[in-house]
Amino acid sequence: MKKKKRLATASLAGCFGCHMSLLDMDERLLEVLEHVEFDRSPLMDFKGFRQRCDIGLIEGGCCNEDNVHVLRQFRENCDVLVAIGQCAIMGGLPVMRNAIMHADDPLRECLEEAYNESPRVLNPGNHIPNDPALPLLLDKVYTCSEVVHIDFQIPGCPPSGDTLYQVLMALATGKKPEFSYGMIKYD
């Protein structure tokens, strides 16, 4: 029997929507599973790499140091690294904090807005979460290709289950993914 490709996935600064879209392949997931087996992935709950992988899927960009750490691990352990979704490709919604209007210190202003200044927030001590267990936020949100080399991008917010199926099947069978007109979506 032909050796299956190993597939790892991770969700960084994203909403998990791209992983939901993976499940949107519905019963075709079984077909995909004939060609690939999962390694580290939120779908499998392995926390670390068990062995070197052929394909790594990254959802979301980098907004904290843990995202950068995970992304670098994926680059080290995956032959082909694929950025899926607008957050991984261009920062997506999280990147809005980089250019908050007229802010000299966008990260500070973002936290103040979220925890203190918004009229619907009840936070009597004006405390902004700063526990050592929380990964440090980066000065701005970075796209995946700003941090490591990315081999392929699948645009979309999220990419449809059809698009993910076609690209995954192409990668699993050693072909270069092609994008027809309807498969390219930025929203």
Add this chain to the structure above:
Amino acid sequence: MSETLASTFTIQVDGQTVTVQAGQSIMEACDAAGIYIPRLCDCEGLVPQGSCRVCCVDINGRIQAACTQPAAPGQVIGNETPTLNAHRRTLVEMLFHEGNHLCPICEASGRCELQAMAYRLGITQASPYPYLQPVRPVDASHPDIALDNNRCILCGRCIRASRDIDQKHVFDYVGRGIHKRIGVSAARLAETDASLEDEAIARGTCPVGCILRKREGFDTPVGQRLFDRRPIDLDNAVQHHIPTQAVPAHIESDPP
């Protein structure tokens, strides 16, 4: 009769013979012949200004903007060539990287010509340019119109529509180089005489989501929007056009 003969000639576009009325630009001649030249800043009914360069074509070996270049007898023109489409892809990528083009949150998504051009050109992979992520103001002061400069690609269609058709001069360029942006003829849009009836504010004049008509966003379901199923082409370019009867006389160029 002889005048008619003298006032038409032919050019070759991608090997196809196109009959040109004297005085037409290459873009106008190709539009009339049903050949689509990709474009962003040019819009039927407005004075061409040749600023986006997406319509660049190869004319006898030189690359020039089709919207401003007059057609001349015997020109051999390349339009849909791999080299030109690579140039166009680079231009559109740079537009995406220069502003803040967040398609997932933009109400113009699906009818945005910048996005549609990127789809048409097949832009999916990372480009070598950095995202500039500029800090640009949003002007939502007007009761019916919002202006989000983050999405502006400086095509100048609103400037030309407001100046030549509405005769209001609401918009113009301010600043130079990378700081160039669209300004309004008062401190805020609310203090100008811009109104929803203006051609400059009409949907389709702004190719992106910079000029927004309030309370009209997201009115078309995903899947039924203009560019969801079909690429940007000559049909949508003409569908977006501004009524030509409104074009002032000075735009009509004299035959040579």
